[in-house]
Amino acid sequence: MTAQTHLPKIMPYGDHAMLVDWSIGEFSETINDAVHALAAKLRQSGKYSEIVPGYDSLVCVFDLAVRTGETTKRHIEDILKQNLSRKTEVDQIAEIPVHYGGENGPDMERICRAAKLSVGEVIALHSRETYRVCMMGFIPGFTFLSPAPQALHHPRLETPRAKVPAGSIGIANWQTGIYGLESPGGWQIIGRTPLSIFDSKRDTPFLLNAGDRVRFVPQ
Amino acid sequence: MTLTVLHSGTQTLIMDAGRPGHRHQGIPGGGAADKLSFAIANHLVGNRWDTPALECALGGLHIRFEKNHIIALSGAQMWSQNQGLNLPLNKAVPVEAGDILTMSFTRAGCRAYLAIAGGIEAEPFMGSVSTYMPAKLGGLDGEALKTGAVLRIGPKQDEPQSLPKGHTPILSNHVVLRAQQGPEWEALSDSAKRYLFTTPFYATAATDRMGTRLKGDQLTLENPVNMTSSPLLPGSLQVPPDGQPILALVDGHCTGGYARALQVIQADLWLLGQIAPGAAISFRRSLAEDAAAVLKRKNSFYADLIPGFSF
Numbered sequence: 001m002t003a004q005t006h007l008p009k010i011m012p013y014g015d016h017a018m019l020v021d022w023s024i025g026e027f028s029e030t031i032n033d034a035v036h037a038l039a040a041k042l043r044q045s046g047k048y049s050e051i052v053p054g055y056d057s058l059v060c061v062f063d064l065a066v067r068t069g070e071t072t073k074r075h076i077e078d079i080l081k082q083n084l085s086r087k088t089e090v091d092q093i094a095e096i097p098v099h100y101g102g103e104n105g106p107d108m109e110r111i112c113r114a115a116k117l118s119v120g121e122v123i124a125l126h127s128r129e130t131y132r133v134c135m136m137g138f139i140p141g142f143t144f145l146s147p148a149p150q151a152l153h154h155p156r157l158e159t160p161r162a163k164v165p166a167g168s169i170g171i172a173n174w175q176t177g178i179y180g181l182e183s184p185g186g187w188q189i190i191g192r193t194p195l196s197i198f199d200s201k202r203d204t205p206f207l208l209n210a211g212d213r214v215r216f217v218p219q
Numbered sequence: 220m221t222l223t224v225l226h227s228g229t230q231t232l233i234m235d236a237g238r239p240g241h242r243h244q245g246i247p248g249g250g251a252a253d254k255l256s257f258a259i260a261n262h263l264v265g266n267r268w269d270t271p272a273l274e275c276a277l278g279g280l281h282i283r284f285e286k287n288h289i290i291a292l293s294g295a296q297m298w299s300q301n302q303g304l305n306l307p308l309n310k311a312v313p314v315e316a317g318d319i320l321t322m323s324f325t326r327a328g329c330r331a332y333l334a335i336a337g338g339i340e341a342e343p344f345m346g347s348v349s350t351y352m353p354a355k356l357g358g359l360d361g362e363a364l365k366t367g368a369v370l371r372i373g374p375k376q377d378e379p380q381s382l383p384k385g386h387t388p389i390l391s392n393h394v395v396l397r398a399q400q401g402p403e404w405e406a407l408s409d410s411a412k413r414y415l416f417t418t419p420f421y422a423t424a425a426t427d428r429m430g431t432r433l434k435g436d437q438l439t440l441e442n443p444v445n446m447t448s449s450p451l452l453p454g455s456l457q458v459p460p461d462g463q464p465i466l467a468l469v470d471g472h473c474t475g476g477y478a479r480a481l482q483v484i485q486a487d488l489w490l491l492g493q494i495a496p497g498a499a500i501s502f503r504r505s506l507a508e509d510a511a512a513v514l515k516r517k518n519s520f521y522a523d524l525i526p527g528f529s530f
Binding site: 011012013014015016017019021023027039049050051052053054055057058059061063064065068069135136137138139140141142144155156158159160162172173174175177180181182183186198200206 | 239240242243244245246248344353354355356361398399401402425429430443445446447448449450452454455459460461463465472473474475476477479481482483484485505507510511514515518529530
């Protein structure tokens with residue numbers, strides 16, 4: 001299935017934003033490419049206060065005093081009619097050291113039970129993949145990666161935690177990702193990296209960017 | 220041109236109009252949580268509406284002025300006094316070197332804004348001095364003001380102004396927000412759809428600039444939603460599987476994974492900054508065709524008074 005044959009739904013998100021939603025219930029690199037290509041075009045237009053791409057969705061925030069939802073929707077439809085192919089540039093494969101389990105991964109046991117695997121097997125599975133950085137967001141430096149191996153898929157916590165430490169590595173359904181900062185959050189935490197993903201004092205505050213490749217190295 | 224923080228209060232932050240346009244990097248626009256009260260305070264002392272000012276949540280701020288200044292307070296009523304004399308809200312007043320201003324605890328609303336002619340000077344990050352504590356950005360070292368902090372005041376901009384009668388917002392401990400259906404509205408059960416617009420919710424102690432966990436009737440989901448993380452905006456009401464909704468506020472997460480049930484309309488976003496723990500919150504249905512007219516009325520109400528400001 002390609003992004004061209006699978007047209008997204010475009011629907012109002014309240015009175016001052018539009019949601020473009022491709023969601024097909026699974027991860028698709030083609031769709032994630034289309035999301036970022038649409039984001040780039042919308043950003044070029046300079047008409048929107050925020051353009052926030054996701055895995056398979058995008059939110060475009062406008063000023064209701066200046067534009068209507070209808071004109072925004074038409075603008076998005078016009079862009080989608082063009083060919084949104086985008087070459088994915090792989091800038092680097094970042095190696096992320098991870099301390100799995102124990103106090104660094106309080107949800108490791110739950111994932112092991114659900115997957116009927118040992119801690120070692122879960123670590124081996126999770127660190128085997130080379131992941132793609134699909135989006136950044138949630139909080140500064142939160143890194144959303146391409147799917148974790150099927151056996152590790154697990155729903156979010158019923159009630160989100162008030163505090164998840166910076167560097168925590170978690171699972172939410174098929175997603176896996178890294179908390180760039182301490183924050184509240186509902187992902188199942190299986191490990192933690194000592195690397196600082198976001199540091200406002202550095203020349204380049206973000207360690208990773210959408211499009212990068214990432215590999216976890218168990219410590 | 221300085222002032223000294225004698226007591227930092229519950230949480231006092233340096234704020235301006237924020238740093239919009241970076242949500243795709245996970246950095247919320249932030250800025251003054253109640254943009255209207257912030258703009259009014261600045262306008263009264265002769266500052267541009269988006270000049271850095273102090274945002275004091277809940278109360279308790281005590282400061283000493285080291286020079287003569289013009290100041291104005293707006294937003295939550297905290298029974299502030301200068302040298303023991305009551306200070307009016309929404310009025311520019313002079314203070315003298317050595318004067319001590321004290322703010323008590325809020326009676327209605329959550330945040331008071333203290334603007335000083337010339338504004339607070341601080342180091343900007345991504346074009347804004349607004350404090351964003353989760354990432355330690357802006358303000359003084361990205362943190363809330365500490366007792367003993369010394370703040371620099373910028374050069375005076377313009378003459379003090381006054382607001383015509385009827386232009387100052389009246390805050391209440393029952394915050395009524397107009398909202399429209401969010402993208403996952405259909406995931407709610409029929410009873411949840413009914414409760415959302417009919418019964419009040421209460422802001423729990425888990426309330427800060429990022430969001431407020433609400434307590435109220437259990438909101439059930441028709442089907443469990445195992446969402447892929449998707450963008451989230453301030454004013455979005457999310458419903459996790461436990462049925463206790465979370466309202467995203469000005470520093471709210473840029474993406475979320477729980478059902479987005481409601482979205483507060485643009486004209487009412489400023490009120491999100493006045494939700495104190497314990498406040499009652501009601502959602503009122505806003506029809507799609509009404510929201511633009513509501514916003515236009517509110518913008519034109521302040522357009523001639525506060526240059527450059529809009530909701």
